Amino acid sequence: MKILNSDELKIAETTLYAHLPKSIKVYGFVFAMNRGKPQALEVLVDTWPAFTTIIFRPDPNNIRTKDYLKKVTLYSTDEEVLRKMLTTENAIDWSTNFLIGGCDVRHIPMLKEIAASRGVSMKEFSLVHLMTLTDPSHLPELVTSDLESRVSVLNESHVDVINKTWKFGGDEKSYRNILHLIRHFPSCCITDENNQPVSWVLSYDYYAMGMLYTQPEHRGKGYAKTLITTMAKRLHSQGYPVYCFIEECNELSYKLFKNMGFTEDPSYRATWYEFN
Incomplete structure (x- = not known):
């Protein structure tokens, strides 16, 4: 088992x-890290340079790790190697609460067993x-020039409203997470006459689009599209x-x-599981 450095x-x-596309979440994390985006993760592989399994876990030496829910992300083409890393090699700390996100459902029986x-x-x-x-050519053109002129990016003053409406938000850790995403990753919103967001979408730190939301009184106007x-x-x-994950x-x-x-591979499903 090896922890990768920046060149690796x-x-x-x-x-x-x-x-891709099955590796897309771990690819998104690596993509972000290679472009200088701040992360509180360390990356492990079973062997190097040829590897079958890659695991992202909280970096114990990063002071920001404590500010967020502990998250683990993994991708493997060899389940027995993955099993070994999760058991005898202790790739993750099973004694703490953590979340494994975007995990291929085929690994779930093994994870339940462990x-x-x-x-x-x-x-x-x-x-x-x-x-x-x-292929972005399939995307529709923006509806009107007036609507296009109202599209902007989210800023730090918008964190509270997003945190209150996000299905998995509402607490201090999710507030810090949203603030981090707005500061460092792409976002879009549509504002009202007071420059307050009424519809928005963010990108997570692995570049998936997410948190898409339109205030109820503004729905049916093509904002999400x-x-x-x-x-x-x-x-x-x-x-x-x-x-995106839906x-x-x-x-x-x-x-x-x-x-x-947008299309999907019908042979692939991903899931999020909390462990404690």
Whole structure:
């Protein structure tokens, strides 16, 4: 097992690119780290330079780690290697609360087995579709020039309203997380006459689009479609991956992204699980 340095992360990015879209979340993290975006993670692989398994875990030497929910992200083409890293090699700390996000569902039986053997409980957060966009030409044109003129970026004064409306927000850690994303990653919003956001979309620190929301009194005006189009074109023009995770229960968002040209690999599903 090896922790990658900055030069090795650049090589890992190329390797993970060949495994898209299934590797897209770990690819997004590496992509961000290689472009100087602040992270509180360290990256482990089973072997180097050829690796089958890569794990992102909280960096114990980063002072920012304590400010956020402990998150683990992983990708593996060899489940037995992954099992070894999670058990005998102690790639993650099973004694603390943590979240494994965007995990291929095929690994869940193995994770449940390991968790049970250690007396650790598991709770599913959400099962999701992975939606990707490779060709931005499928995106619609912005609806009106007036609407286009109201598109801007989020700023720090908007954190509170986003934290209050986000399904997984509402506490101090989510507030800090949203603030971090607005400061360092792309975002788009549509504002009212008082320059307050009424509709918005952010990108997570692994570049997936997320937290898409429109205030109830402003729905049905094409705001979400405008923001998705703007954000996707911006990300694509800068070489970023263009994708999102949509909860299986959110049929409205799934239909919206699908109609805008986003596609999914029907053989792949990802899930979020909390361990404590």
